[in-house]
Amino acid sequence: MEAALHARDKVGVQDFVLLEDFKSVTAFVENLKKRFQENLIYTYIGPVLISVNPYKSINIYNDSVIETYRNVNFYELPPHIYAVSDAAYRAMRREFHDQCVLISGESGSGKTEASKKILHYIATCNHQESNEIDRVKDRLLQSNPILEAFGNAKTNRNDNSSRFGKYMDVQFDFKGTPVGGVILNYLLEKSRVVKQATGERNFHIFYQLVEGASPEMRNALGISDDVTKYHYLNQGIQAADPSTINDKEDFATVCQALKTCDFSAEDQKDLFSVVAFVLLHGELTFNEDKENNATIALESLSAISNLVECEDSQLASALTNKSIMAEGVKVTSPLNLEQASYARDAFAKGVYERLFGWLVNKINRSLAKEKQQTKTRVLGLLDIYGFEIFDTNSFEQFCINYCNEKLQQLFITLTLKSEQDEYLNEGIEWEPVQYFNNKIICDLVDSKPTGIISILDEECLRPGATSDETFLEKLSSRLGGHPHFLSHASADVADRKNIKRHEFQLLHYAGEVTYSTEGFLDKNNDLLYRDLKELMLSTKNPITKQCFPDTELKNMKRPDTAGTQFKISLGQLMDILLSKQPSYIRCIKPNDNKQSNVFVNQIVRHQVKYLGLMENLRVRRAGFAYRRHYDNFLHRYKSLCPETWPFYKGPTKDGVSALCRHLQYTEEDYKMGRSKIFIRFPRVLFATEDALQLRKHDLATEIQAKFRGFFQQKAYQKMRSSVTRIAATWKMYCAKKIMCTRRDAARTIRRFINGFIQRKKPLCHENEMYVNHARYKFVLHLLDNLPNSVLDKSWPTCPDILQQASDDLRELNMRNIVRSYCIGLTTEKKTQLEQKVVAERLFKNKKSSYDQSIAVPFEDSRLSKKRITKTVKLTTEDILYSCMVTKYDRNGYRQRQRCLVITTESAYVLNEKNFKVKERISFNCLKGISTSALKDAVFILHVDSTQNNAKTKGDFVLSSDFLYEAIVKLVIAVQNDEILHIVSERCTHRMSSGKEGSVEFNTGAKSLVTRSKNKMLVVGIISC
Ligand SMILES: Nc1ncnc2c1ncn2[C@@H]1O[C@H](COP(=O)(O)OP(=O)(O)OP(=O)(O)O)[C@@H](O)[C@H]1O
């Protein structure tokens, strides 16, 4: 509606209810024309769609347009057949009510095209993807080319005119997915099989087969590729029509469609055999024998009989004879030429009609939904032959136009009724609109016993001489006064010129149609001779066999006439349609010449009138141009009133009232129904709509701002929640880490404590960790606390379990230190230490002061070698050592300071001042060296006076602070450890006089060396 309102000034109005001058047909047609010229072929009258045939392709039927219309409210987009389809489909789903779309209009107005568009639209309502659904969808769509090939033909009105009525139910499951379909067909115009008017063609399939079949197929069927050759094809046109129809391409399409609809190769072969069988009957000519009976040459039949696999002779006999059952006895009589030709044509028509029936059944089987138990809703599509007027109108046109009459009546009743009901239901007063009710015409045709069909039946069934003429006479006599009936007999002088003697005229809702009664009785009787039926029963072609069941032959009851059958089936169709919720599409033809861009006012005007569109509009506008449910109205316009914007809390009806008050609607402008508001004038609605458009700008700005705010807020919230989530995740991660660490720590501590408790046990799993740790710790501790000198005897304490390792390490370490120490020693130091070793060997645990002496390093020499060598003449000897000593005189033990020099061969005692040699003791003469075990520093050199060349002065009693050093050097020089004697208390020594002296060692309170009264040297040592 919105779009319609916007565009109203540009290309007319999209809904006629908005047309100001709604009572004017001219304004109506002008509006259609204005839109038609802009390729806007669709216009609404409320919910009814008016469609004007553009006779050219317009790009408004693609998938994107389908998507635009899907699930959008009917009035919200420009009028379109998809909007009607969508509304019907959605109503079916929403209200679970079966729907039907009634498409009406005269021949060539676009009904079939419209029905195809709807079918295409609903086939795309696919809510599930599955092979089965695709299969159903394909078959629904592909059933069209097949039925059009067999049921449509070129007429002077329409190149693809439907020559049968079609009602198709598309079945949907509860999800709204197409799951199957059923087609009902109505009265095929079979007379076309044998006869076509000038400019018209037979059914498409004949031309398609001749032009499109492969040479092999043609060969097999025994047909040529020249359509002009065939009597059944060349009566209306003399050549194939290349303008709008491409039979070759269409044949390929049909074959593909047959495949899709489950026709096997065998089925197709049988099917085309029957088509060829019908076609070739047109080529049969009869001869006359002497008795004026018709005969036929058997040779001409073999090609035909092969097609359905029957005996040539049987075929020949059936075509030239007529059998009837008289009181159970079959009586056969020959046919004359005329009768035989009639029988041949009747046979061809009958076979083709039954073939068409078989085809519809077969398609229905392929469309049948797989799961029968599923409850389905249906959407029906009625595409029936349109009202038509030809130069010569026969029984078929009579039926077709009667059918259109019935549909028109249905339309009138339903539209007026529903409109009226609405006002009634809503409690609105309305003025009844006068319209032409064509019930009178319907009654004229079908009422019993006075209707035309009844009279026709009567004439067909009546014994005695009956003919088309007697039928017309009866019509004239019975219906002569009827306002919608005219015959030559009943017409006045002026009208008689237009109605021939064998014609009658009906004033249909869509105009006057003159019908020729020629053939009415035959066509209504629709008889096929028994011989031909029996022949068909005996054929081996499965289709012909099925088309002519033997039950038909056994049934002796006369079947209903064609007219009555059609009337009955139409009645059933009306019941079907009435049981469904209808939608209407009214098709209009813009010109009679199938031309695009040509809009003939007069032609359109005529259709607008007879279709009752003006009445339809008037009813729709009876008082009110626009109505809407309160909900919808309030929803759309609530922004125009502060009281209702943004929400109205009370009942919607009150909200609408408030809105109307605010918009200053006058009392005349609108009425409040029970559930709808009715607006009388379009201008009121337009003003409201314009106000809404202005308001929309403000709202758009507001919405924009709100949206931006909302968008930013959303972005912010998203960011914030992301931050929170990241932080929470991070915290969780850290906490988990801490927890794991703590858990591991607790486990380790527990293990450690356990290990500590069991530390004394041999290494096992329980204490392994503790022990390893202890080891590690010990080794680390050891690293910092290793003794680093040979003399450092310290060593860290270790766990019990490591005692052995500790000891080993300690020894290793000591060895290492010693080794390093040794490597680092100088030669002098080494010599010194070797001397210390000798000292240890000599004195350790033998002399008390030894321990104190250890730390005092030995020197090479205590006195200057230079000075010594000046005074002591040494030739072969080297000085090894020298030091100061105290010499105790051998006479009275007086103390004298002397120097002791040790060489490689002897020891010298020198004067301490001038270093003059006082004594030389050759090592040969040195018998021993004595010292005490105490701490004193006295030592005695025992000399062998006999050996000593010097004057014998006795042994030397000496003392020195460097006792150990001197003795060690001396022992080393002598190279005899045994020379040293450690005495305990007393030591005797030899004096120069040969006497013996004695040195007594004792411990006491004082440390002194004195001469005792008994002339002994007493060496006293402080006890410690
Ligand atoms: N919407 C359309 N767009 C383009 N061309 C169309 C449209 N509708 C109809 N036509 C053209 O008009 C021709 C006749 O239309 P269609 O066969 O639908 O008429 P009909 O009402 O079914 O006639 P009949 O009653 O004879 O069957 C089509 O073959 C096509 O060329």
Ligand SMILES: [Mg+2]
């Ligand atoms: Mg049609």
